[in-house]
């Protein structure tokens with residue numbers, strides 16, 4: 374499996390990438406996690422990219438491309454979560470894959486309205502002790518996790534709007550890019566977690582049929598896929 378997940382922040386890419394990686398054995402490459410780990414380690418690269426991350430800006434293409442390529446080394450199967458986010462990144466990925474004689478199986482696009490995403494992201498809190506991510510109303514911390522609970526700088530309201538604007542401007546056009554390659558699978562990110570996972574796995578099994586059901590279920594689980 375070689376797939377990439379495109380979608381706005383809060384659409385559930387991270388949750389689905391973890392589940393798909395568990396189900397298939399593919400390596401989960403999450404660029405946001407790579408960026409945060411580098412910052413936490415306090416490396417020179419981490420110091421260079423910290424401001425971009427904190428402001429919700431995209432890290433420059435050449436930096437993120439080399440981070441991803443490094444992480445993909447030696448993996449035959451992978452799920453790219455949060456990469457590519459610009460046309461230049463998509464072209465760099467295509468060039469690298471072309472040189473290696475392979476190509477992606479699918480680009481999975483997660484779709485959800487901005488207002489739901491803002492609600493999901495602004496309520497997101499991480500336990501400083503356990504590292505578990507909760508949602509203030511949708512998935513509140515249990516009694517046995519005493520916190521403290523912190524909000525990521527880039528989840529603060531002004532930064533969320535900024536990140537969504539960047540998504541629409543820089544990343545959303547990649548849906549056309551991959552549709553032209555006949556690789557695009559569109560999924561309704563408001564469906565329950567299991568439904569989204571099943572939809573993606575079924576679509577990948579039927580590579581000949583690239584049509585993914587997009588009907589909404591009767592009851593939407595607004596927090597099911599928050600990540």
Ligand code: AMP
Nearest residue numbers: 404405408425426430431432455456458
């Ligand atoms: P995320 O957790 O996926 O929202 O990523 C957190 C931050 O990492 C983003 O706001 C960017 O600063 C940086 N980042 C992650 N992926 C990319 C990418 N593909 N291109 C540029 N910057 C990225």
